[in-house]
Amino acid sequence: MKKICILGAGSWGTAQAVVLSRNVTEVMLWGRIEDGIEDIERERENKRFLPGVFLPHNIIPSSDLEKSLYNAEMAVLAVPVQSIRSVLHQIRPLLDKKSLLVNTAKGLEIATGMRMSQVFMDVLGVDVKNRYTVLSGPSHAEEVGRDIPTAVTVAAYKKESAFQVQDLFMNDNFRVYTNPDVAGVELGGALKNIVALATGICEGLGYGDNTKAALMTRGLAEMIRMGTAMGGDIRTFNGLSGMGDLVVTCGSRHSRNHRAGLMLAQGCGTEETLKAIGMVVEGIHTTKVVHRIAAEMKIDMPICQACYRVLYENRPPGDEVAQLMKRDRKNEIEETALSIEAWQTE
Known part of the structure; x- marks a missing residue:
């Protein structure tokens, strides 16, 4: 060319x-x-x-x-x-x-x-x-x-x-x-930024690797839940534009979304954080959109919802982490054919 x-x-x-x-x-x-x-x-x-x-x-x-x-x-x-x-x-x-x-x-x-x-x-x-x-x-x-x-x-x-x-x-x-899978690749790239924000918040609060691993794993579950509801293929979210991008954005010093999360945890407001970073932080905008879509489509997105409350309702980040940990008991793979009912057939 x-x-x-x-x-x-x-x-x-x-x-x-x-x-x-x-x-x-x-x-x-x-x-x-x-x-x-x-x-x-x-x-x-x-x-x-x-x-x-x-x-x-x-x-x-x-x-x-x-x-x-x-x-x-x-x-x-x-x-x-x-x-x-x-x-x-x-x-x-x-x-x-x-x-x-x-x-x-x-x-x-x-x-x-x-x-x-x-x-x-x-x-x-x-x-x-x-x-x-x-x-x-x-x-x-x-x-x-x-x-x-x-x-x-x-x-x-x-x-x-x-x-x-x-x-x-x-x-x-x-x-x-x-x-x-155009829809899946686009949605993977968009949704992982919210999880990166959450990971940065937890790191800024002083939590450790266990917390980060839990957030990334359950964040991927949310990405798959919304992504497939909006037309994406589940296999795409386990690939480079899903899990791959999630890993690098949640753990890299180059990630603006992760850096924004760190600042939010340290008490900076949303506007103050954006001004300090000096470049676009897509996860902050995406959180607002995804929060609205999740409500309209009745999709359970607890990590996204927690980020929304921190960003747009001035909720203390530590309180949101505590609420995530106190959610009702669930089966990890309840959304697949292998669920609690599978135990009853043994």
């Missing part, structure tokens, strides 16, 4: 540009002037969001949207979830009608509760369905940009689109698997 355009020059957009520069002739990295795109162009480094990673010669930073998208055979969206709709409206008249689309944002739109594929089709029309793909998995930009071995998943409605994205991203240190 000769030319692609990455929309969003944050840490993840920059890291993807480095990955793709190996397999593509020209990589346009579009960003806004106020976000420092001119500094990136001049210094060949994103010192604000990804310091220490230098851009290969075939990456061209630009604030000119029309120039960036002109003749681009693939457009990669690496902007925050709540900005996706606005950016899609901007690029709609500039997109090539045959260009491949790759979404790398993880979350749900607050106003509508839509997954990102639904937002794409809502703005660009249902005709983009076969060109839409979503790339997700345990992939901190700080490591991807430095060529640390990483594995992710790309999902698409049309297998040829998934294979094409797989080939463009794959290299010796960036492995890409394919998956037909």
